[in-house]
Amino acid sequence: MRVSFEVNGHEVTADNVWPGESLLYVLRERLGLPGSKNACEQGECGSCTVYLDGVTVCSCLVAAGQAQGRAVRTVEGLAESGDLAERRLSPVQEAFVEAGAVQCGFCTPGLLVQTDDLIERTVGQGGGVPDEAEIREHLAGNLCRCTGYEKIIDAVRLAAERTAAQRDGGGPA
C-alpha cells in the first residue's frame, strides 16, 4: 500500500507499506525520522507523541493508512529552521536542556511535543503560564523513568514563562 501525507511541512510518500505498520514505524523506519521513540508501543508511555492534524496522538497506535492525506509534525519539526546548519532549538527544547530535564533522553521527544502543545493551548491562546497541576495533567500520558519529573516540570514552566514574556513584548528572553 502507498501512503502519502505531510510531515513537518513536506509531502512524503512511503511505498510498500504494510497496513499493520504504525505511523511510528513509517516515520522511523521508512522516512528516516527516528526522533519519535518506540518504547511501549501500546499507548502507555507517550514517547511516540506526534501532532496529527494539529492535535497530539500516540503514533504507535495510529495505523499507517490512517495518516493518508493528513499533516504530521514530529519532534524534528519543532526546531525553528529546516536548514540543518542553521537549525535553532525551539524554546521548549532549550528549556529542557537548561533545566536539566533530560537524562537518558528516551522520553524527551514525546515530552517536547506534548509540552509544545500545552504551551500552544495556554500561553499561545493568550492564556497564562500553566500551573503545576495543569502541567502534570497535560503530561500524564508521558512517562519518564529517570528524572522523577521535577526538572521536567521546571523546564515546562521555564519554556512557558519565556514564551509568555516574548508574547507580551519583552522580545526574545
Add this chain to the structure above:
Amino acid sequence: MNPFDYRRAEDAAGAVATVAADPRAMFLGGGTNLVDHLKLGIVDPDLLVDVTRLLPDGVEPLPDGGVRIGAGMRNSDLAADPLIRRRYPVLSQALLSGASGQLRNAATTGGNLLQRTRCVYFQDVTMACNKRRPGSGCSAFGGYTRYHAILGASEHCIATHPSDMAVALSALDATVVVQGTDGERRVAMTELHRLPGDAPERDTVLRHGDLITAVELPDLPFAARSRYRKVRDRASYAFALVSVAAAVDLSDGVIREARIALGGVAHKPWRATRAEAELRGARPTEETLRAAAEAELAEARPVEGNEFKPTLARNTLVATLRDLVEEERTR
C-alpha cells in the same frame, strides 16, 4: 500479526455491507484499542474498514431538547464541547478522567463504547480466557483481580468494562444509534453491553457489521449538576477501580429523581437502579444515602483479591451523592 487490508469507507451503508459480509472484517475508529489488539494478537482481521471520515463528529441539539453526538467525535472534542460541559458535566468529567490527552485526541465515541476489557488475561494470548477463546477457561479466578467485577459476573468471566464515558452515558439514559444491514435502530445505552453469563465472548448486543453512528442524550435538566468520581491507583492516567456517575434532582429538601451508574464493578456500566429507587422521594440524609448505597451493593460478590471493592464502591457512591446534595443546597 497476519496480513490484512486497510480501506477507508466513504459511506455508512457501504461500510456496513462490507463488514457484515466478511466475518473477519472490522471497523476501525481512532485505533487506540484495535491497533493495540492487532499487535497483541488478540484479534486477527483480514480487513479494517476505517469509518472515521464518514461518521458525524459533532454535537447537535435535537428538537426534543436532547443532543446528538456523532460517533466519530473525538473524546477530547466531546469533553471540551460547551453544550456538554454545561448540560451534562458528568460526561465531560468522565471523558477527562480517562486515558491521556494523546489518546483522547485519537479515540472516538463509537470506539470508546466498544473498547474491550483490560483484564490482563484477556490481553495475554498465552493465557486461558473465555472471552478471547470461548471454552478455554478463566485465568482471573485466583489471579490478579483488582480490576475485576463484583456485580453480575459469572463463573465464566469476571472481567469489567473499562470505559469511563460509558458509565456517564448509562447514568444519563443515552440511546445508541446503530446502522445494520437492515437499516437504523436504536439501543438503550443500558442495554448495549451484556453481562457475561455463559457467553463472555459477546461484550454487547450488537451483531457483526453493526455500525454505531451516533449517541443521543435526553433532555435532563438536573444533569446540569452531575458528577463523575473515579477512584484509581494513581491520581491520573489509570483505569477505574471503582467509579460513580450521578445526577440528583432535589427540590424542597426531597430527592425527586436520581440517576446513578457505577464503573469498574461489572461486565457493563452498572446502572444503580436499586439505589435510585431508595433515593426517590426521600430526604437526602446521611442515613438515606448510605442505605441507597447498601441496597445497590447488597448482592456484590467479590472474589479473592478484590474484597475491598464493595466497601470502596459504597463509600464512593455515598461521597458522590453527598457532594451533589451539598451543591444543590448551596445553589
